Amino acid sequence: MLIRRTYRHVVIASVTVVTLTLAGCTGSDDEPKSASDKGPSVIAPGKPGEAAETLSAEDAEKRRPDDSPNSADFAYARMMIEHHTQALDMTELAPKRAESTQVKRLAERIAAAQGPEIETMKGWQQTHGGEKKSQEHDHEAMPGMATEAQLKKLRAAKGKAFDELFLKLMITHHDGAITMATDVLAQGNNVQIGEMADDVIAQQTTEINKMRDMP
DSSP: OOHHHOOHHHHHHHHEEEEETTTTOOOOOOOESSSOSSSSSEEEOOOOTTEEEEEEHHHHHHOOOOOOOHHHHHHHHHHHHHHHHHHHHHHHHHHBBOOOHHHHHHHHHHHHHHHHHHHHHHHHHHHTTTTHHHHOOOOOTTTTTTHHHHHHHHHHOOBBHHHHHHHHHHHHHHHHHHHHHHHHHOOOOOOHHHHHHHHHHHHHHHHHHHHHHHH
């Protein structure tokens, strides 16, 4: 079951619906009450049974929910960068060691998706000072991470043996990423991190289903 941050989107939508320029407009008794007679305003729908309200742009901004990153957001970004990096290390082995064309193409798709995601999360860290605020984590404690022994075995495998082990490890790896993404959706506060977590869940759930169908 996917956890979505719909509560935040509803709040945002209830504050920012449409921007009006009031200059040149005439008032009437039917218009929502106005917070200001000058400048652009925003119509904020009222709660069920209540009338809409016209707010100044400044007041509307104040009503936006605070999505300041919390410790769960910072930890997610740092850990998922490491998690994705291991996935890239695994996919780099596929071109020369995999036998199945399906496995090779899957590895290409994973690399093509997770490489840019790493850069996006690093950019997010820079914007929010995340490197200083994130705590250190043992990468093997992260859900789904392959151990050094498993990676050594994968590097030594070739052909069908590689394909089978790659799929087994990558399914576990994706399951771990989904667990991490689900956790941050429940515990985090930042909208951008929530959107990235939603993408991870959707994309990696699809890839797990494909991997399970591979021979």
